[in-house]
Structure formats: C-alpha cells, structure tokens
Amino acid sequence: MSLLVPLAAALLVSSAQIPLATQVQLPSGETVELAADFLTYEADKQVLTARGHCELRTGEMLLRSDEVTYDEANQVATATGNVMFVGPGGMAAVADDVRVDIRSFEATLQGGLFMQKKGVTQEAMLAAKTPEELRSMGETPIILSGTRIRRTGPNAFTVDDLAFTPCECGPGEPTWRMEARSANVILGERATLSWPVVYVESVPIFALPWVYLPLAERRTGFLIPNPNFSGQSGFSLEQPFFLTLGRSYDMTFTPGYFFGSSDQPTIGDPDTNVAGDEFTYKAPRQYGVKGPRLRTEFRYVPSETTRGRVSLGLLHDSQPVRDPRTGFFYTYPSGTPNAGRYVDVPRGWRGEASWQHFQDLGSGWYDRVDASFVSDGNYTRDLTADVILQGLDYLRSTATVFRRQEDSYAGLDVSLRQDIRWPYRFFQDNRVPSQVDPLRPDLPSPVTFQRLPGIVYALPERPLFGGVVGGLRAEFARLAPMTGGFGDEGVDGIFLRDGNHRPLGSIYPGLVDSGQGNGLFDTRDREARDRVDLTSRLATSIPLGDVARVTPSLGVRQDVWAGEYSGRTWQRGYPIAGLLLDTQLTRIWDGEKNRYRHSFAPSLELRYVPGGWGHVPSAGAQRSPGFAQPYDEVDAAVPLDLDGRTRGFLQGVFAVDQTLRVKVGNVYREPLRLRIGQGFDLTRYAPAANKLGDPEPVLRDTFARLTASVGMLTAGGMVRFDPNSGRVTQITGDFNIDNGKGQALYARYDDILTTSEAAIVLRGETPNALGPDSIRRPLDALVGRVSREPPGLPTAERAQALIAGTRLTLGFGLGVRYEALVQPLYQDLANQEPSAPFAQQTLGVSYGPACNCWRIEGVVTLRRDIGLEFSGVNFSVTGLGSFGSGG
Structure with a gap:
C-alpha cells in the first residue's frame, strides 16, 4: 500500500x-x-x-x-x-x-x-x-x-x-x-x-x-522467514519468496533446510555381532529428515468462476533408508565387520504434490479436483510429529466433472488412493541395499485399487402417477490398480509384508506365500473389474386418517461385472421392498416472548429382500462356485453367502424421535433432539427368504442419540448396545463451550468395539465382523449380521480416544491453549511396562494486545514414547504474516 x-x-x-x-x-x-x-x-x-x-x-x-x-x-x-x-x-x-x-x-x-x-x-x-x-x-x-x-x-x-x-x-x-x-x-x-x-x-x-x-x-518480495525446531528433524529454516504474475496468478517459492535431529544411543543385536554381545552405538531417530527442501505453490483465480492451487515439494533426504517391511533401518548382516549396525545409505529424492481446483463451467456443469500425492508412505510421518496425522492410512485424491440440474445428475469421476501404512516408495523401486544383499532384490509393495473411472447418471425421485414417485440411478465403475490387471496378493488374498501365508482359522503363521508378488494370477488375487450398477425405486405415501402415514416402496438393484484379466462375467440382482409407518404428536406453548414446540414422532421401518439371482464375483483364478470377493459397499450391499449369493432378509428398526423447538421472533432454534431406537432381524420368520429355523437372534443394536444446544453450549452423544452379547458397541460424545470472546472448552470421546488387528492381519478376519451395527450394516440393509467372535480368533478390541482442549484469553493479554489426545494404556514392547494414557499433549502460551494486531506464542509438546520437546515459537503480525512453527 x-x-x-x-x-x-x-x-x-x-x-x-x-x-x-x-x-x-x-x-x-x-x-x-x-x-x-x-x-x-x-x-x-x-x-x-x-x-x-x-x-x-x-x-x-x-x-x-x-x-x-x-x-x-x-x-x-x-x-x-x-x-x-x-x-x-x-x-x-x-x-x-x-x-x-x-x-x-x-x-x-x-x-x-x-x-x-x-x-x-x-x-x-x-x-x-x-x-x-x-x-x-x-x-x-x-x-x-x-x-x-x-x-x-x-x-x-x-x-x-x-x-x-x-x-x-x-x-x-x-x-x-x-x-x-x-x-x-x-x-x-x-x-x-x-x-x-x-x-x-x-x-x-x-x-x-x-x-x-x-x-x-x-x-513481489520476500516474506517472513520460518524457523522451526522438532524432536524428529531438529532445527529447520525456510525463507518464502512471493512472486506476482499479474492480477490473477501468483507463486510462492520456499527454499529451506532441515539440519536433522541428534543421534540417539541404540543397542545392537547380539545375534549379528561376531562376539555375540550386545553393543551400543549412535543412530538417527526412526522418523525425521535431513537435507534441503524446496516447496513451490502456484495460485490462480482467472475469473469469478474458476480458482485453484497447485503445490510441489522436493526434498533430498540424507537420512538412512528404511526397510519397508519393518519400518526400521537396514542393518549389516552377521559375519560382516559392521554386523548389527545400520546401513548408512541416503534415502535420496522425496516429494509431495497437491492440486485443488474448482470451476463453474456454466449451464449447470462444474468440475472439481482435490488431489494429494506423496513419494513414499513415511513422508508425512517424517515431516510432522502430530500423532493424528501420523495415523493416516490412505491419501485419497478425487477429480470429477458433473452437471447438476433439478431433474437429473450426470458425472464423471476418478478416485485414487495411496496406501501410506508402510514406507514403500510409490514412484521408485524398493530394492534392498547391496550392503545387505548384493543381488539387490526389489521388494513387492501392496497394490491399491483405484476407481478409474466412475460414471454416474441419476434421476431423483419425482411424481409419476397417482401419488407414486420414482427414481433411477445408473453407475459404471472400473475398480483396478494403476498398472496391471490384478493385485497379486497371492493364495490368501491378503498382502503381508513378511510374505507369509496365514489361512483363515490358523493359529500359527503358515508357509511363505509363493503367490504374493509372483506376477501370476493366483487363487485369491484381486482382479481388475468393470461394473455396471442399476438401482430403481418406486414409492408412495398413504395417510391413515389424521393420525399416521404409511409409505410403501419397491426397488431393484442389478449389477453386472466383467473381469479384465480373466475375461469372466458375473451378475447379481435382487428386489427390495420397504415399508415406513410413522406418526407425530405435537404440543405448542406460547410464552411472553417465545413459542415452544415439542414433537413426539414414533416410526417403524421394515425392509425385505426375499433373495436374488446370480452372485458376486469370486476371488482370483477360482471358478464358480468359489469364495466371494466384494470390493466396495456396492458389491457388499446385502448379506452374502460364502459363494456370493444374496441372503434374503426381513429387517426392521423401531425408533422414537423427540424434538424441542423454540421460536424467538422470526428465528427458530432446536435446543434438544433425542432419538431412541431398536433394530430387529426377522429373517428366520420369513420362509420366502429360505431362512426358516435360522438360529440367529432377532434383536440387533439398541441405540440412543442426543443433541443439545443452549446458549454457549453445544453437545451431542450416541450409545449403541448389543443385547445379544451384552456389550456396549459404541459410545460417542462431544461438547463445545465458546463465549465468542476467546474462551472455549471442547472435548470429543469415541469408544468403538472393533475386530482386533491380530485377527485381521494374522488370521484374515473381516474388519467389520465386530463393532456397532452402523459398521456391520450393508448398504441396502437396515441392520447388520450378528456380531460374533469365532473360537480360536483373537478377541475384540476397543478403539478409544479422547480429544479435549481449551482456549483462554486473559484480561492482561495472556493467552493459553491446551489440547490432549488420550488413548488407552498399552504395554511397551521394549520394557514390558504400561505406557502413559496421554498419547499427545500440546500447550501454547501467548501474549498480545486486546486487538490481536500481534501475538507471540511458545509451544511445547509431550508425546508418548518421545517425551517433552519445545515445538517452536509463533510470532504473528497483522499485515506481515507470521514466522515460527509450533503445535
């Protein structure tokens, strides 16, 4: 200016x-x-x-x-x-x-x-x-x-x-x-x-x-420099430079350097040492980077209907390369002079890229891109110490072109996923260093299936005749890896980093899976598939006098698959009948200034699938009948038999909704909403479903959901209870108190019963075999199958997490923020002692004037198994931006 x-x-x-x-x-x-x-x-x-x-x-x-x-x-x-x-x-x-x-x-x-x-x-x-x-x-x-x-x-x-x-x-x-x-x-x-x-x-x-x-x-000019310090990568310094490219375009170049953290004492393996003794040496931290990095960001807004941002980051990392099968550094083998010590081979070039784009093309047409890519599975973990970001398993990128009108929707989309659970490199090979194996074998990495592409055409429900409404949806989806015609998971259909084969129900690890990564289409390999999915629905609403309403519906889902590698085809279809009976009782009170409205709305919803025709595709090179291998929620839209045939069902959910609304002037608020319900599976009483005499119980989850809003407080919670096992399958709650003046208190708690990791990875159990009904329920069903723990499999686990925090602004310019992530105790494998329940705690103390035209903040973080570290200093100035990084 x-x-x-x-x-x-x-x-x-x-x-x-x-x-x-x-x-x-x-x-x-x-x-x-x-x-x-x-x-x-x-x-x-x-x-x-x-x-x-x-x-x-x-x-x-x-x-x-x-x-x-x-x-x-x-x-x-x-x-x-x-x-x-x-x-x-x-x-x-x-x-x-x-x-x-x-x-x-x-x-x-x-x-x-x-x-x-x-x-x-x-x-x-x-x-x-x-x-x-x-x-x-x-x-x-x-x-x-x-x-x-x-x-x-x-x-x-x-x-x-x-x-x-x-x-x-x-x-x-x-x-x-x-x-x-x-x-x-x-x-x-x-x-x-x-x-x-x-x-x-x-x-x-x-x-x-x-x-x-x-x-x-x-x-155009230099921006405020950004110094930072973390326990993973030590001190780093970045200097942004802003470049103007006219009124609608600009770029920011941010060169920087990470100096790396100090080495830490490490105990060498006595099995690889010539003398057979333990020894101590210095080694880098498992996570972190060291070396120069250049980030480039390009922004564009050429018109009011188009905007976007493209970023690219390149890093030359001199820290030692890691074994993607274990996540640890490679070590020299036994019998060599450096046996047991880490192999100091640099990781080399690494990077990241992203693209966000939106455009209104006119006449109801739009396009949108939200893409993010990294060079390897550990890139995010190396550059951030936040345990929540480190826990991400996948990066998802989407791009779509669509036309939305009042009476139709048409869209073309692409969805890509990167599996970042393990440190495999995506755009380079994963060869073993010559210091470990002179042959330098290339380690096969997991193959992630993508949606390449998806085409959707939908006609929303509309009046047809005599009070009947109807809708139609058609979708083509190609589910395939980026290259090749199959996933190459081997004979068990599961990618295991050690290459072992663990059959379902086995107690001990089996033999090496010779089919994993062998380039052959084996019995349980996932095959690239093309699928056409058609769904249609007719419904009408019939009043029962002035007291209730009944809404019957009838729909059909038909799917056709084609295997790109085998050339085989499959088809599966089934009808869906539904019935909704609901009513509502309302009472209104008029106060001096407000009007209160309480509604009591019980409802009963039934859904019936008598069975179907055809079956979901079988796994790998198996010929029908074989084990079904559903890929996504459409493939598993109804309960399936082992061979992929549709299991008929008759299910219901009875629920009661209560709502309190308050009218203040011309504005309505909803301070309270409560929903209580019970799920039922009546399949064994439906002879047409061929399930007469099924020993499964009738009751499914009992649930209650509450939301409340009073003044500065907003809160909500949900409880799900499985009456068959007598276990609470889900507890979720959150609240937020914010006075709008800098003081706030918030928390969220989640407790979900889940299939144990050992049962999934080591034994091949289905991830959604256990847990709340909302997880087990297929797409076209009202409730899920019974939650059972098969004998011999590891017992269920509880996934629990509490995130709580507060923000305080005191009258003399002092500000405090605190956030904690609390997770259950677990036993440290190194010392066999229980760990602290606090997975991560962040404390920031700041000072600034009441107008907040500047503020300086110091941040410290305490992470489980890492300890206390000074995360940095943030100094923000109105009109100049900020420098520093912490928390």
Missing part, C-alpha cells in the same frame, strides 16, 4: 510560494485555497506568515495547522502546532512541527505520524478539526513515522529513523513496531529497510540486517 502518499502530498503543498490571496496557483499548475485568521507578508525578508486556523486545501487534500511560514529566499516552508493532513485513499498525517526544504525535497518532522485509514469516508476525514479527532476516526491498519524524509524521485523517498506498524491497538502509541536506521521507499511498490528491529512494547524481539517489504497488495 502507498504508505507515504500523505508525505508526498504534504511536500507538494508546502513547497508552494503562497502569496497574500485566497486562491493561488502552485508551480505545478494546481490551485490551492489558503485560509487563516491572520496573514502577514514581510517583503524585506520575503517571509509569509499565516496564523490561526491555517488551512491549505486542494480538491482531494487538506493541510491544517496553527501557523504556517514560508521563507521565499531560502525556499523553506514550516508548519507548526497541531499539524494535520488528509489525503486521498484514506491517508492521513499528524505532527507537532514540519519543516520542508523545497530545493532538496527534504522534510524534518517532530512528533510526525502517518496513518492509513479505513472504515471512514473522505468527507468525514476532511471535516475533522483536531489531530485527536482525526486519529480516532475509523480503523488504522497502518502507522508510519520518521524523523527525516527526502524525496529522491517522483514516487521515491529515503526515510531516516523509520518506525512502522501495520495496525494500531488504541489511541495511544502502538504496542509493537518495526524500526530501521534508514529505508528506501517507492510509493505503492516496496520499501527496503536497513537493520530493521521488531519491538514489542520496548523490547527488541527480532532483527535482520536487511528486509524487503512490499507496500501494496500482491507485490
């Missing part, structure tokens, strides 16, 4: 020779109006003096003071006493005294202060009578002062003893500022500061030998 426009205008106005006249013409040709209570001119001294309410005015500029003198002989103009200036664009200035040398264009100021105003009109600023009144008007996002200013060009100045801040916290002096010995300024472009120092109150916080500051929005 043009910080020095008022000064330039003041120089121009003050440099005129002002004769004894109401209107005079300056050398520039501009007309100035002069007004004062008393005017004198001393001809022998060639000095003009104006006293009392002096005012110099042009079309857009105004200069007021108690006295103005002009020495024509020495060409010096002086304004003293309550000097104030108003210029265009919200620029204003106040000073005690201003002395201007017309010949050198040099101005000396006492008590000078230049401001940029917003939220106030030019007319209101011109009407201000005193400097105090001018200062208090509107908002002041920029304040600038200096002791000597010299004009060096049409829009260029040098400023001595510059003091600058982009916001004002009150009518007094700013609580922070940036001072510089000297500065070169080009109006509307940039300022270069020599030896700038950032002061908070009167305490120097940050200093640099030289700084480039853009003085307008979207100006």
Whole structure:
C-alpha cells in the first residue's frame, strides 16, 4: 500500500510560494485555497506568515495547522502546532512541527505520524478539526513515522529513523513496531529497510540486517522467514519468496533446510555381532529428515468462476533408508565387520504434490479436483510429529466433472488412493541395499485399487402417477490398480509384508506365500473389474386418517461385472421392498416472548429382500462356485453367502424421535433432539427368504442419540448396545463451550468395539465382523449380521480416544491453549511396562494486545514414547504474516 502518499502530498503543498490571496496557483499548475485568521507578508525578508486556523486545501487534500511560514529566499516552508493532513485513499498525517526544504525535497518532522485509514469516508476525514479527532476516526491498519524524509524521485523517498506498524491497538502509541536506521521507499511498490528491529512494547524481539517489504497488495518480495525446531528433524529454516504474475496468478517459492535431529544411543543385536554381545552405538531417530527442501505453490483465480492451487515439494533426504517391511533401518548382516549396525545409505529424492481446483463451467456443469500425492508412505510421518496425522492410512485424491440440474445428475469421476501404512516408495523401486544383499532384490509393495473411472447418471425421485414417485440411478465403475490387471496378493488374498501365508482359522503363521508378488494370477488375487450398477425405486405415501402415514416402496438393484484379466462375467440382482409407518404428536406453548414446540414422532421401518439371482464375483483364478470377493459397499450391499449369493432378509428398526423447538421472533432454534431406537432381524420368520429355523437372534443394536444446544453450549452423544452379547458397541460424545470472546472448552470421546488387528492381519478376519451395527450394516440393509467372535480368533478390541482442549484469553493479554489426545494404556514392547494414557499433549502460551494486531506464542509438546520437546515459537503480525512453527 502507498504508505507515504500523505508525505508526498504534504511536500507538494508546502513547497508552494503562497502569496497574500485566497486562491493561488502552485508551480505545478494546481490551485490551492489558503485560509487563516491572520496573514502577514514581510517583503524585506520575503517571509509569509499565516496564523490561526491555517488551512491549505486542494480538491482531494487538506493541510491544517496553527501557523504556517514560508521563507521565499531560502525556499523553506514550516508548519507548526497541531499539524494535520488528509489525503486521498484514506491517508492521513499528524505532527507537532514540519519543516520542508523545497530545493532538496527534504522534510524534518517532530512528533510526525502517518496513518492509513479505513472504515471512514473522505468527507468525514476532511471535516475533522483536531489531530485527536482525526486519529480516532475509523480503523488504522497502518502507522508510519520518521524523523527525516527526502524525496529522491517522483514516487521515491529515503526515510531516516523509520518506525512502522501495520495496525494500531488504541489511541495511544502502538504496542509493537518495526524500526530501521534508514529505508528506501517507492510509493505503492516496496520499501527496503536497513537493520530493521521488531519491538514489542520496548523490547527488541527480532532483527535482520536487511528486509524487503512490499507496500501494496500482491507485490513481489520476500516474506517472513520460518524457523522451526522438532524432536524428529531438529532445527529447520525456510525463507518464502512471493512472486506476482499479474492480477490473477501468483507463486510462492520456499527454499529451506532441515539440519536433522541428534543421534540417539541404540543397542545392537547380539545375534549379528561376531562376539555375540550386545553393543551400543549412535543412530538417527526412526522418523525425521535431513537435507534441503524446496516447496513451490502456484495460485490462480482467472475469473469469478474458476480458482485453484497447485503445490510441489522436493526434498533430498540424507537420512538412512528404511526397510519397508519393518519400518526400521537396514542393518549389516552377521559375519560382516559392521554386523548389527545400520546401513548408512541416503534415502535420496522425496516429494509431495497437491492440486485443488474448482470451476463453474456454466449451464449447470462444474468440475472439481482435490488431489494429494506423496513419494513414499513415511513422508508425512517424517515431516510432522502430530500423532493424528501420523495415523493416516490412505491419501485419497478425487477429480470429477458433473452437471447438476433439478431433474437429473450426470458425472464423471476418478478416485485414487495411496496406501501410506508402510514406507514403500510409490514412484521408485524398493530394492534392498547391496550392503545387505548384493543381488539387490526389489521388494513387492501392496497394490491399491483405484476407481478409474466412475460414471454416474441419476434421476431423483419425482411424481409419476397417482401419488407414486420414482427414481433411477445408473453407475459404471472400473475398480483396478494403476498398472496391471490384478493385485497379486497371492493364495490368501491378503498382502503381508513378511510374505507369509496365514489361512483363515490358523493359529500359527503358515508357509511363505509363493503367490504374493509372483506376477501370476493366483487363487485369491484381486482382479481388475468393470461394473455396471442399476438401482430403481418406486414409492408412495398413504395417510391413515389424521393420525399416521404409511409409505410403501419397491426397488431393484442389478449389477453386472466383467473381469479384465480373466475375461469372466458375473451378475447379481435382487428386489427390495420397504415399508415406513410413522406418526407425530405435537404440543405448542406460547410464552411472553417465545413459542415452544415439542414433537413426539414414533416410526417403524421394515425392509425385505426375499433373495436374488446370480452372485458376486469370486476371488482370483477360482471358478464358480468359489469364495466371494466384494470390493466396495456396492458389491457388499446385502448379506452374502460364502459363494456370493444374496441372503434374503426381513429387517426392521423401531425408533422414537423427540424434538424441542423454540421460536424467538422470526428465528427458530432446536435446543434438544433425542432419538431412541431398536433394530430387529426377522429373517428366520420369513420362509420366502429360505431362512426358516435360522438360529440367529432377532434383536440387533439398541441405540440412543442426543443433541443439545443452549446458549454457549453445544453437545451431542450416541450409545449403541448389543443385547445379544451384552456389550456396549459404541459410545460417542462431544461438547463445545465458546463465549465468542476467546474462551472455549471442547472435548470429543469415541469408544468403538472393533475386530482386533491380530485377527485381521494374522488370521484374515473381516474388519467389520465386530463393532456397532452402523459398521456391520450393508448398504441396502437396515441392520447388520450378528456380531460374533469365532473360537480360536483373537478377541475384540476397543478403539478409544479422547480429544479435549481449551482456549483462554486473559484480561492482561495472556493467552493459553491446551489440547490432549488420550488413548488407552498399552504395554511397551521394549520394557514390558504400561505406557502413559496421554498419547499427545500440546500447550501454547501467548501474549498480545486486546486487538490481536500481534501475538507471540511458545509451544511445547509431550508425546508418548518421545517425551517433552519445545515445538517452536509463533510470532504473528497483522499485515506481515507470521514466522515460527509450533503445535
């Protein structure tokens, strides 16, 4: 922004020779109006003096003071006493005294202060009578002062003893500022500061030998540097550079360097040591990086209907390469001089990329992209210590082009996933270092299936005839790996990093799975498939007098698959009948100012599938009948037999909804909503489903869901209970208290019964075999199958997590934020002792003025199994951005 426009205008106005006249013409040709209570001119001294309410005015500029003198002989103009200036664009200035040398264009100021105003009109600023009144008007996002200013060009100045801040916290002096010995300024472009120092109150916080500051929005230049420290990667420093590419495009280049964390003592394996003894040596931390990195971000907004951002990051990592099968460093084999020590082979080039894009193409057409990619599975874990981000298993990228209209939807989409559970590299091979195996075998990595592409056409439900509504949806999806026609998982259909084969129900690990990664289409390999899915539904609503309503429906789902590698085809279809019976009782109370409405709405929903025709595709090279191998929620839309045939069912859910609504004026609020329900599976009583005599029980989950909102409090919770096993399968709760003034308290708790990791990975159990009904329920069913734990399999586990935090802003500028992630105790494999329940705790303590035009914060983090570490310092400044990184 043009910080020095008022000064330039003041120089121009003050440099005129002002004769004894109401209107005079300056050398520039501009007309100035002069007004004062008393005017004198001393001809022998060639000095003009104006006293009392002096005012110099042009079309857009105004200069007021108690006295103005002009020495024509020495060409010096002086304004003293309550000097104030108003210029265009919200620029204003106040000073005690201003002395201007017309010949050198040099101005000396006492008590000078230049401001940029917003939220106030030019007319209101011109009407201000005193400097105090001018200062208090509107908002002041920029304040600038200096002791000597010299004009060096049409829009260029040098400023001595510059003091600058982009916001004002009150009518007094700013609580922070940036001072510089000297500065070169080009109006509307940039300022270069020599030896700038950032002061908070009167305490120097940050200093640099030289700084480039853009003085307008979207100006090319360096941004605030970003220092950081973490326990994983040690100290790092990044320096962003902003590049403007016109009004609609810009880029940011951020070179940086990670210095790496200090090595830690490591105990060597006695089995690989020649002497057979344990030994201690230094080794890097398991996670973290070391080396240079360059991040580039390109942003574009070429029109109101198009916007996007593209980013690319490249890192040359000199930390040792890791074994993707174990996640640990490679070690020298037994019998070598360095047996048991890690192999110091650098990881080399790593990187990340992302693309976010949205565009309104017109006529109801849109396109959207949300993509993220990394070079290897450990990239995110190495660059962040946050346990939540480290726990991500997949990166999902989507791109779609669609047309949405009132009566139809058509779309083409692509969905890609990256499996980041293990540190395999995606765009390079995963060869074993020659120090470990001279043959350098390439380790096969898991193959992730993608949706390449998906095509959807849907007709939303609409009136057809006689009160009947109907809808139709058609979808084509190709589910396949990026390359090749199958996943190559081997004979068990599961990718295991050690290559072992563990058949379902086995107690001990089996033999090596020779089919995994062998390039052959084996019995349980996943095959690339093309699928067409058609669903249709007809429904109507029939009132039962004034007390209830019944809504019957009838639908059909038909699926056809084609295997791209085997050339085989499959088909499966089934009808779906539904019935919804509901009613509602309402009572209204009128208060003095509010109206209260309570509704009681019981409902019973039934869903019936008598069976079907065909079956879901079988796994791998098996010929029908074989084990079914569903890929997604559409393949598993109904309960299936082992060979993929549809299992008929008759299910129901009885629920009661209660809602309290409050009308205040013309605004409705819903402070309370409660839903209680019970699921049923009546399949064994449905002979048409061929399930007569099925020993499965009738009851499924009992559930209750509550949401509440009162004043500053919003809260919610859900409980699911399995009456067959007598276990609570899900407890979820959250609340948030926020007064809107910087004080907040929040928490979320999740407790879900799940199939154990050992049963899934080691024994091949289905992940959704256990857990709440919402997890077990197929797409077209109302409830799931019975939650059972087969004998001989590891028992169920409880996935529990509590995230709680608070934010406090105290009256004297102190701010505190705290957040904790609490997870259940587990036994540390190294020392066989229970671990702390706190997985991660973050504490930030900050200080800043009430207006928050600047804030400095220190952050510490305590992570389980890592310990306490200083995460960094964040210093944010309004108008300048922030530097530092922590928490």
